Amino acid sequence: MKNNSLVIMAGGASSRMKQSLENADLDEVIKEIAYTQHKSLIPLGEAKKPLLHYLIKNAKDAGYNDCYIITNTENQAFKDLVGDSDSEYEGVKVHFAVQHVPKGREKPMGTADALLQCMQQHPTLKKERFTVCNGDNLYSAGALADLRKAREIPHAIISYSGSGLGFSNERLAAFAVMDISSEGCLKTIIEKPGLEQMEAYRDASGELRISMNIFNFTGALVLSYLENCPINPKRDEKELPEAVRNIVEDDPKSTICLPRSERIPDLTNADDIKNFNLYL
Template identity: 60%
Template sequence: MKNESLIIMVGGASSRMKRSLESTTLDESTKKIATAHHKSLIPVGKNNRPFLYYLIENAVNAGYKKIFLITSPENKAFHDLVNADYFSFDLSVRFAIQHIPHGREKPLGTADALQQCLDQYPELKEGYFTVCNGDNLYSVGALKDLKADRNAPNALISYGSSGFEFTDERILKFAVMDISSDGFLQGIIEKPESGEVEKYKDETNELRVSMNIFSFSGEQVYPFLENCPLDKVRSEKELPKAVANLIKELPKSMVCIPRSEHIPDLTAAGDIRLFKNLE
């Protein structure tokens, strides 16, 4: 299995980030960038580089050779990042555009974003690739894990919640994983009720959480992206639902790779200062 491609989804509206800006003490230049652009472009760290730069740096260090950025059509700022003098990575960066369907005001969701990327780059349908969010700083180790040979066409990282530095309240907003005794994904439970959490803990009493980082066989996942139903509340085609349908129809097709570590993310404006020591 050869997997040298990483697809990063960065086309969202960053709504929670923008709503939280007024209540922070960030400098005005940072607020301006956060208001005008996707949150993955907010400058962080000692060198004041966009957050996305550090995720791509980790991907390069993990051995990825091709990066696909899924963005909205208004993506000049992402092109500016890739063309910056300090962006000197030895890799290919390509852009996939998530177009909004006629009659809608906003994108159709993450499953639709990935489908549009595969339609624009058909070679991805014939190989293996990793997919992740653009606002989480996944580690080099996690990105390497999804490149390694495995006993299933698809995989995802199952994070032990004890490794997080998040509050219990925030953890319960993540998707909990139902994993078989032999390590295959059986279900993803979005925002479980607190009374249901115990039954999803593994034999080590660890709650396993999905942070939306997957590796897929393009050929196998594509029909489930294409046929993903709309979420009843958000009216969007969501990637976790496509995954749920895949494992329901094809049991033992997605192996869970355990890790225990914190995943820094940019959910709200207050998270920006957590990255001040990045180099």
Template identity: 40%
Template sequence: MKLLILAGGMSSRMKKNIEGNTNLDPKLIEQANTLPKSMIGLGKDGRPFLDYVLFNAAQAGVKEVILLLNPKDTVSQPYYEKLMQVEKNWGLKINFARQLIPEGREKPLGTTDAIEQALAQFPAWKTSRFITCNGDNLYPIEAFRLLLDEKYPNAMLDWDTDGYTVERVRNCAIVKKDEDGYLVDLIEKPNDEEWVKIVETMPRIGISWNIFAFTGADVMPFLEKTPLHPIRNEKEIPVTVRLFASEKPKSIYAIQISDFIPDLSSKQDIADVMQALNYEI
């Protein structure tokens, strides 16, 4: 019943100037420019976006959380420490880890490095089964419930793409699985040639939203051997998962799911996310 939330990025896309006319509240623009994006106040009560992620996880049965934060983040930890003090933390035990930035770099080393650093700071999790996800996607309760199922030691969610534009789908990692439902490959941001093959050979196209369940002992070797991305110069979890699936076939089960995912990547997403956060927590 453990969850690792990756919220240590620099929020560089969120801090870019918004394009075109916008009716966005200037206060929200100010928050988007100054706060970690998962702490932007949204929804009915202006609660941090991350509150909703944690609430949904708790409703599904998660009991313990690690928030992996940027070392420059001075907002998130005090906020959640206060919630725990007044027992308004949805019954969750919330721990805090930091994704330290290597000397000579301005940005963190990627999502795989984030998981490695969190496990190094909480070694007991290395022998546990845990879910890991992004801090800027609003995963529904059902997503956490599906991954809490102990039937599959290592699993991921395979999201339906009905209603998505081709451009949106191609900007994600395409899930390729075998006849038994186990992951074979993750095709990240397919090029034109790869996309034509996907359309011709896959009757259903599913995508990953970077939420996985891992058994620590199983995934650790692949975290450690993940190479730097040749362009982004970061260690990324889709590459880790590809290695895992390639070297240990039938190890990662891909569970189909159809819920829509509100994604808080840039200022353009804020209005859509506000509409999705229309419930009390």
């Protein structure tokens, strides 16, 4: 089964980034781009290349041939960077999927819906395995390559060590913590557990395992979980981690956790734009 496609979710509103820009010590040109475009397109480092550039480059290094970028309808800036759909960028063939907002709603339906719409627009994904990740984290070529390795289990997720991410316990408590079985399979994902609840999920070595929203799915098996994903009552969205929780509830051996320990450059707020220079 083919396993050389990467789906990048880049259709979000970047709300936290935009809220943090007002008092940020940044070049005004960079600020304007951060205000008006998706954060994966903000120029970074001395080369002024956006995160999306580096993510696609890492995908190529990891052996991916196709990249599907999920955007909203206003996606010309993405095309200005990588070309129109079916263009080649950094040695990878790039395709676009648009997450449309349903009638009667003011915002998209969430990440599970984004992936579902991508698979509907590109049915080839239903016949293969593929990796899906956020567009505002720079995942390493090593992590992307791990998800392409042959395995018997249908789905996989990278389980990052909390200590390796380099964040305080307070910040880790705002991430998604993973509960993993003794066989290395995902039992559940706990979103933003808080400091006290988080301690219950340390593994035998005392390590926390964190989900950074990078998965590898068998398309034919994930599809129904995306279609039937419930709407989160607080966010009013269909969230991909909820679909994954339903998968492992139905089949506790369906999703293998692949451990890694490394930092992941991300773009959550304005300070991250300057700090990105440390990684490039």
